[in-house]
Amino acid sequence: MLQITCPWCGPRNETEFSFGGESHIIRPVRPESISDRDWSDYQFLRENPKGTHYERWQHRFGCRQWINVARDTLSHEIYSVYPMGDPKPVFDRKEALL
Amino acid sequence: MNAAKQSSRLHKGGHINRQKQLNFTFNGSLYQGYEGDTLASALLANDVHLIGRGMKFHRPRGILSAGPEEPNGLVKLGQGGREEPNARATTQPLYEGLVAESQNCWPSVKWDVGALLDFCSSLWPAGFYNKTFIWPNWHWYEHFVRRAAGLGTLPTEDDPDTYSHRYAHCDYLICGGGWAGLEAAHNMAKSGQRVMVVEQSADWGGSLLASSDQDDITQLQKTLRELHGMANVTLLNSATAVGFFDHNMVSVVEKVCPHHLDHSGPRERLWKIRATEVVLATGAIEQPVVFPNNDRPGIMLASAVVQYLNHYGVACGRNVAIVTNNDSAYQTAFDLHAAGIKIAAIIDSRPQCTSDSSQQAEALGIRVLFNAIPLNTVGRKRIRAVQVADCSTGKALTQLGKKGLIACDCLAMSGGWQPAVHLFSQARGKLRYDEKLAAFVPDQYPDNVRVVGRALAGRYEVKRFIPTFKPAKQWLDFQHDVTLQDIDIAVQEDYVSVEHLKRYTTTGMSVDQGKTSNINALTALAERTGKAIADVGTTTFRPFYMPVTLGTIAGRRRGALYAPTRQTPMHQLLKQAGAEFWDYGHWQRPAAYPQAQETLHAAMQREALAVRNSVGIYDGSPLGKIEVRGPDAAEFLNRLYINNVHSLKPGKARYGMMLDEKGIVIDDGIFVRLNESDFLVHTTSGNAEHILAWMEEWQQCEWPDLNVLIRSVTTQWANATISGPNARKVLEQLDSDIDLSNEDFPHMSFREGLFSNSNSDAEDVPVRIMRASFTGEMGYEINVPSSYGAALWQNLMTAGRAFEITPYGVESLMILRSEKGYLHVGADTDGRTIPDDIGWSGPIKNKQADFIGKRSLLLAEQQRQDRFQYVGIEPVNGQQELTMGSHIINSEMHSAPAESQGYVTSAFYSPNLNRWIALGLVKSGRARIGEGINIFHRGKTSPAKIVAPLFFDQEGGRLHV
Ligand SMILES: [Zn+2]
Secondary structure, three states: OOEEEEOOOEEEEHHHOEEEEEOOOOOOOOHHHOOHHHHHHHHHOOOOOOOEEEEEEEOOOOOOOEEEEEEEOOOOOEEEEEEOOOOOOOOOOOOOOO | OOOOOOOOEOOOOOOOEEEEEEEEEEOOEEEEEEEOOEHHHHHHHOOOOEEEEOOOOOOEEEOOOOOOOOOOOEEEEOOHHHOEEEEEOOOOEOOOOEEEEEOOOOEOOOOEHHHHHHHOHHHOOOOHHHHHOOOOOHHHHHHHHHHHOOOOOOOOOOOOOOEEEEEEEEEEEEEOOEHHHHHHHHHHHOOOOOEEEEOOOOOOEHHHHHOOOHHHHHHHHHHHHHHHOOOOEEEEOOEEEEEEEHHHEEEEEEEOOOOOOOOOOOOEEEEEEEEEEEEEOOOEEEOOOOOOOOOOOOEEEHHHHHHHHHHHOEOOOOEEEEEEOOOHHHHHHHHHHHOOOEEEEEEEOOOOOOOOHHHHHHHOOOOEEOOEEEEEEEOOOOOOEEEEEEOOOOOEOHHHOOOOEEEOOEEEEEOOEEEOOHHHHHOOOEEEEEOOOOEEEEEEOOOOEEEOOHHHHOOOOOOOOOOOOOOOOOEEEOOOOEEHHHHHHHHHOOOOOHHHHHHHHOOOOOOOOOOOOHHHHHHHHHHHHOOOHHHHOOOOOOOOOOOOOHHHHHOOOOHHHOOOOEOOOOHHHHHHOOOEEEEEOOEEEEEEOOOOOOOHHHHHHHHHHHHHHOOEEEEOOOOEEEEEEOOOHHHHHHHHEOOOOOOOOOOEEEEEEEEOOOOOEEEEEEEEEOOOOEEEEEEOHHHHHHHHHHHHHHHHHHOOOOOOEEEEOOOOEEEEEEEOOOHHHHHHOOOEOOOOOOOOOOOOEEEEEEEOOOOOOOOOEEEEEEEOOOOOOOEEEEEEEHHHHHHHHHHHHHHOHHHOOEEOOHHHHHHHHHHOOOOOOOOOOOOOOOHHHHOOOHHHHOOOOOOOOHHHHOOHHHHOOOOEEEEEEEEOOOOOOOOOOOEEEEOOOOOOOOOOOEEEEEEEEEOOOOEEEEEEEEEOHHHHOOOEEEEEEOOEEEEEEEEOOOOOOOOOHHHHO
16 A cells, blocks of 8 residues: 655555546646547556656545655655656656666 | 364473363364464364365365475364464464364365375376366366365355555664564664564564573563563564555464464464564574375474474474485484484485584484485375385385385474575565575665565575486475476476466465475476576565455455445435335435335436426435536636537536546536626436546546636535426525526526524525426425424425425436436446537537647547437337346347447336336447337347437426426
């Protein structure tokens, strides 16, 4: 079970959060002006990296704030928790254990 | 019944309490042991070696080990609801009155019918299930196999005990209370940091308790005393670390109240411990030696034999043969010898020892045979002799007599030591195969995990030897009855991956997870395929290290506590009114209010009639209520609803619908504009939490620039809804400052005001009334603060007495809304339904602005005319029952197979129309209104007709009176 440090509440168990998938997906400003393909990419295409994944979680059974989390999908190490709207921080992937 | 004497108990020694004698029953016979015994040590003290039967061949099996790795000594423990299958005799503390029985045998462990399987064992080779049961089909064999195979049986009664969960945090968690773990704890505790130590056994000390050295025991007791005295140290015994999860979360199962004692506390407790650093002091597990017929009762691990001797004062035999490939078993021989037990011989597969152990043995007069291996064993229910061969020739050692036989009544074997790396591996630590130790040892460490003691590096140099003798069976996995021959078959059939081998032979896949078999199986695979063991690799260790009972996983979440229940403020009043409560989401709500002798169906019919004929009252408190406030509230909601929100005037309500980004309808409900900047959004009761989260996600993640406050007020407001032609007359009798006339307060509008309190000293009560309807009748949804909910209900019941006001439940409401064709999202829609499918393309065409899901509605797929569309369905014979879930098929089709053209989503008998009505999703439904169809349900068809989804008061005049 992950331990996620909520910027507002401190370190909490994963069970207090709900997962919101990849973060930094921007909704098209004028959806009607883009192609079907671009619209479907926005909805369905997601990164599936072996390494740092930028994702968003809601502290649902806590302060209910959405937060960004940079997590290594291999080691589950959490490199950073940062507010919505902040740019993606960059991390060098650590030596993989598995 | 006379208690048998403890004939194998030594007169002195061991850490048992000889003052406290305990009676227990095994397979119906009464025995005695001492406090401090395990079930296994007590059985062995009574010279009981035959404890069970193998799973596949039903061969007699005895105790192999003295710990949790035990593959054979699984028993059924306790009786009734406290019956526990697969209890390990080697870890089960003995208690007064313990009742245990063997598993896997019928009619008894001594005379077992299934043992015949052993004589036709060619029936059960590797891949047996995969190969044999393809033809004619598995079901033909299933009955026989299920009876013959499997471990234990499930208890049938409810477990009367309780189980609990507990969270804990510490700086250091030490898994293992042997010497290495206690020493680490002692060092770390000095700094004042929080230390927790968990030990699987009831006794602290691990393998130190098997030591014959009194200084070891003295040192152990001193350390334990000091640890007990430290406030920052928590010691948990009978507590096994079973799983290592992300970020140093370790789950630990603690046996709290043994079931024979009081039942005041939980029987087991699941700890979830988060530690800054985890120290693994899990020790090492001795491995068996592979040789023909190595599974007879009396053949045991050498470490177990010495543990029974020194820890429990039990002689596992009086004439013990030792079989080894390393030096550790020599100590077993020395301790046994010192206790006056005869050592038949030490049979060592190596040319010499790595220490002076053999000289010591010779000095004691113990015969040591080097380059020697067991060729076979004799004795069906207990070993009687071992046949010894030269390991290079495979021929019997004739120096011992013609057949090379050595008589013995116990064979103590040591095939080397495998560190217990399960938790290390679960923590994503990487292992390395150490040639010298012939074991997998920790190599690359995860952060904040360290390993101490024997878990680090096993114990002794080992030379493992996998023989090639045939055809006698040589066991690798005692618990799953996998032999060396099964590996041979798998290799012959070109299985080379260890993961495939494991699944094909099922080695290491039983409840012991191969604690005493994986290494030998890997060595055999490597040897047979000509690879290095390091290249063969090992399979992945997964939680749990030990089997965990379902009761422990469930904890308190059973019965009434399985899920939270929610009751409305009116609950007691509804109960008094005869409510039959069903669960709707987490809410307990009245399905209907059956009166004396009345069926639920009759109650629903009566209630639905009463609403149309006079007035009904409904507890709508669970209705989702979300306030959206702020200067950008209208803009925010305009982006979520398919409707135009900006045009809504204060005090007005509008029926709205929300889509997901795929264009699928996710919720509907009425939203109200309270004033220029504040809105009250109503959601379906089951969706209240989901829609709140939905709004928060869009607001926080996508549109943080919009100045909006979102908060749920669902449980802040109790809601009593009155509906029917006399609804206003009832409400008028309550003293409020709201003008209720149809002109001032028409359908789809909203008023806030005050109810004057009947207690003149008390303050007036705020009220929010929405005039809306889900029944098709004049309706008022009256909201007051929750604490006034019961009073509101009572006042309305009193006011409605003259009109025979009738409480109606959720199911009755479903009849009423179906008569009107009012959609129920989630029932009349599915995961494909878009607004046009339910006849709601109008608001979208009139709305210029973008909203969630709009773009998807433009996709070609969503424009097709043959989509499943929302329609009404009438049976040709109005008294013909319709069932939700029935399929719609063409009118020419009368049996399966036929194309399903949709299905019935709601079906009720309408008391106002005196016939069955239904709603459904039907392919090209709207264009087919008037068409005859057949309804297919459970193999039968009945004729019906597609109609518009509106059966009652087509003009809607009853809403606007
Ligand atoms: Zn928080």
